[in-house]
Amino acid sequence: MKGKELLRSRSVLPIGTVMKLTNLTARQIRYYEEQELVLPDRSEGNRRLYSLNDIDRLLEVKDYLDDGINMAGIKEIYRQRRQKQASKRHEENKPLTDSDLRRILHDEFMNLGGLDTPDQQSFRTHNPLM
DNA sequence: TTTCTAACA
DNA sequence: TGTTAGAA
Structure with a gap:
């Protein structure tokens, strides 16, 4: 089941192809x-x-942008996503309650307001924590 | 022909 | 973001 992952990670497409895709x-x-x-x-x-995988990433970024999220917001989303994965790998039994997650997200969500003009509604809609 | 970097009447 | 110049 890792052969496919290897294939998806294989970098072979030139930018011209990526543009079309x-x-x-x-x-x-x-x-x-x-x-x-x-x-x-x-x-x-x-x-x-x-x-x-890069193509998927690009399409994902495109979707976020279409929903009005700015670079800072997108970086924030990926930052949280990485932080979560790292978190999951360590605290194998540290079940955060739903309210905990909402509180954490709320704090970071409020910080985003000072960055640019993030579409908060979209951010809510796409953030995995919500 | 395609892609790269850097820069902006 | 678009567009363009000059190089590879």
Whole structure:
């Protein structure tokens, strides 16, 4: 069951293909890389090579953006997602209650207000914690 | 031809 | 974000 994961992680798509698959412009794709939302490999000639996982990531970022979430908000979402995974790996039996999760999210959600003009409703809708 | 970086009448 | 110049 890890053969597929290996395949999905295999970076082989040039940016031109990614553009067609995601309907994003090269400019946007490169910009998201600058924001560290996607980290494609590079070929010998310094050309970007994307994997299927990268495509999913790009489409996900696109969805968030379409819903009005800004870069800061998206980074925040992935930050929380990573933090959660790390958390889950360590505290194997530290069941946070539903109210705990809501309290944590509420705190971070309020912090987002000072960043830009995040679409809070969308953030609520997409945040895995809600 | 395609992609890269850097920069902006 | 778009667009473009010059290079690879």
